[in-house]
Amino acid sequence: MASITIPPRAAGICLVAASAAFFSTAGIFTRGTAAAAWVIIFWRGLAAAGFTLAWLAVRGALAAEVRALDRRGWLIAVMGAAGSAAFIPAFKLSSVANVALIYAAAPFAAAALAWLALRERPPARVMLASAAALGGVAVIVSGSLGKGSLAGDGLALFMTLMMAGIMTAYRKWPxxxxxxxxxxxxxxxxxxxxxxxxxxxxxxxxxxxxxxxxAFAVASVTLCEGARRLPAAETALLSALETPLAPLLAFLILAERPGPQTMAGGVVILAAVLWSQRPARRRGAPTACR
Known part of the structure; x- marks a missing residue:
């Protein structure tokens, strides 16, 4: 039986989209429990590490990955820990929608980091879609002004910068x-x-x-695996799928009803992400978006 080979870019798109879906559940888990933020961080961290190490052991890859950990891997681990330290308290101090929409700024942070570190200029399609996503964020913010917490929003922004750093690091060191x-x-x-x-x-x-x-273990691994197959800005833009998904889950499970601006902005962001993934065409022939 012939094996099916998935192109790296297609695999990257699927992995990052799956990661966004899993990450969008973070607000549900955090707001749905009465435990303090640091208690959630402790138990989630232990569980995520346990699941990841068990998965590596089952695959027979644990020893090899331990030996492969170097300064680059430690840098990524530290950025991930710093982002997590801000992520959970952000949900406790602000709304699910606010944290999710601030994360939508990741394409711009990742694009800037990739420009500085990799000299990688994002394609025009990705930049235009990022601008549209920013417009969607502006629509959402217009309905949330005065309702969120400045501290929570600041923590969400810090988490966004850490995630953009991880995306860029994996693009530089795949x-x-x-x-x-x-x-x-x-x-x-x-x-x-x-x-x-x-x-x-x-x-x-x-x-x-x-x-x-x-959920966090699956989301983190799929994000990193997808990031090595896509430009940093495109990875961040696909991750923005979390922005409309998180408020939707909050509405369905926690009965947090998003306002009309949140719904409209989410539609704009989702449309921008989908449009950015249409293959560019030149003289009628599809070309890769790189």
């Missing part, structure tokens, strides 16, 4: 492994917060936090 640095990233924060009374979590919420760790 040979760096994805899974083990993410496991290290997940373990760094639990070690840092051992002094927090992490055991003080209701028994019924612990399975939810473990499931949160699994």
């Amino acid at each position: 040979e760096v492994t994805a899974a083990f640095p993410n496991a290290v990233s997940s373990l760094l924060l639990p070690v840092a917060v051992l002094c927090v009374p992490v055991a003080e979590v209701p028994a019924e919420e612990l399975p939810v936090l473990v499931l949160f760790g699994l």
Whole structure:
């Protein structure tokens, strides 16, 4: 039976889109539990690291990935830990929609970092779609002004910068492994917060936090695997799919009703992402968007 080969760009698009879907559940898990932010970070980190290490062991790749961890992998792990440290408190201090829409600025942060570090100029289609996505963000913000928390929004922005850094790092060093640095990233924060009374979590919420760790592990690995196959700005733009998905899940599960501006802005962002993925055409022939 002939094997099916998926083009790297198509695989990258699928992986990053799947990552956005899993990441969009973060607000549901965080706002849906009564545990404090650092308690959530502790249990989610342990669960995510455990699932990732178990997956590597089953694949027989754990020893190889441990040996492959170098300064580049540690840099990615530290950026991931720093982003996570800001991500969960941001949801506690601000709304799901606010955090998700601030993350939509990642294409611009990633494009700037890639320009500085890689001299990689994004295609015109990606830049135009990014501008449209920013317009969608502006529409959402217009309905959220005065309702969010400045501290929460600042933490969300810091998380966005860390994620853009990770995307750019994997574009620069595609040979760096994805899974083990993410496991290290997940373990760094639990070690840092051992002094927090992490055991003080209701028994019924612990399975939810473990499931949160699994979702985060899957989202992180698929994002890093996708980022090595796509330009940094395009990876960030695809990740913006999280922006309309997160408020939608918050509405369906937490009954957080998004306003008309949030819904309209989400449609604009989703349309921009989909349009950016249409293959460019030159003289009737499809070409790769690189």
